[in-house]
């Protein structure tokens with residue numbers, strides 16, 4: 533299986549070498565909310581948005597509250613300074629995020645997600661799977677057992693694969709978040725998005741979509757079909773579906789070290805063309821120099837040891853064309869939004885997030901500069917930091 537590392541599956545329709553150019557992009561049909569047809573449709577769309585997002589938030593809040601009842605809090609090894617801002621504050625902040633998401637859609641910065649209203653049977657199946665797995669996560673959390681994936685690797689990760697450290701770095705072989713099978717099974721890939729949404733009470737997708745705002749600004753004056761985007765640590769491909777909702781002809785490369793997550797991404801992105809999938813470490817992709825106009829990393833960096841963050845940024849600089857855009861979405865850092873600082877501390881210790889506490893205090897701007905990138909805007913979206921940088 534490990535011979536697949538670095539393997540590239542290329543959609544034959546993906547353009548390979550044209551210039552990204554700087555013209556308007558006639559190939560992407562952009563929403564035109566100011567136009568009369570769009571204006572007529574707006575009330576219906578707004579109602580659909582309110583219904584779809586309202587149902588999501590209620591469902592995930594419900595599961596969050598139920599999880600709180602079914603589990604017992606972990607006592608942190610070291611005391612946490614201060615306390616979180618309380619539920620009403622977080623609810624208001626989530627409402628602000630969704631209002632902002634809607635305003636961006638209304639302004640035509642991006643389209644509503646293709647699955648704005650989730651099929652109830654799908655939502656129920658996700659909830660059942662999540663609740664069935666919860667006791668296993670709880671057991672691991674209280675036993676502080678986060679090395680199962682290393683000691684008893686899930687099929688088809690055979691023990692002999694572990695002998696070759698170069699294939700799966702040791703830091704990767706952990707039960708991050710105490711999740712079943714770490715990153716390395718189809719079951720984990722099926723559970724992942726749901727778990728993240730429960731953690732962020734239905735706000736995770738809206739946080740990811742905030743990255744579409746700087747992406748739209750970058751692509752506005754370019755031929756998107758001639759640009760190339762790479763998503764590092766793509767997971768199950770959720771963010772890339774939002775990219776494809778808006779720029780269906782933009783060639784995208786989904787990269788992840790987990791074959792199971794990559795397979796889930798491949799299935800999820802099947803409706804779109806111009807996609808390719810690479811199983812490789814983000815710090816050593818094996819992809820050609822200066823081959824991308826945009827590189828994204830969504831919730832990847834807090835999962836990486838500090839030295840690997842530096843290596844990934846060096847790789848980003850190598851892979852970007854001059855003037856290219858690096859688009860980063862990840863956990864807030866300490867000091868980004870003071871009321872949430874205690875929650876960031878709790879997150880680091882209560883879930884198995886071995887590199888989160890070094891992430892929250894890292895000087896990201898300095899790391900970007902050292903790697904040859906010019907840091908740009910930083911934006912807060914609920915619990916996320918949305919940051920851009922350009923290759924000089």
Ligand SMILES: C[S@@+](CC[C@H](N)C(=O)[O-])C[C@H]1O[C@@H](n2cnc3c(N)ncnc32)[C@H](O)[C@@H]1O
Pocket residue numbers: 704715728740764765766767768769770771787788789790793812813814815829830831832835
């Ligand atoms: C927290 S998930 C984020 C997934 C996705 N980007 C999202 O928006 O939810 C982290 C992902 O990064 C992948 N990953 C972690 N370390 C990696 C590395 N060194 N190289 C490539 N992928 C990595 C994991 O397999 C997992 O799919």
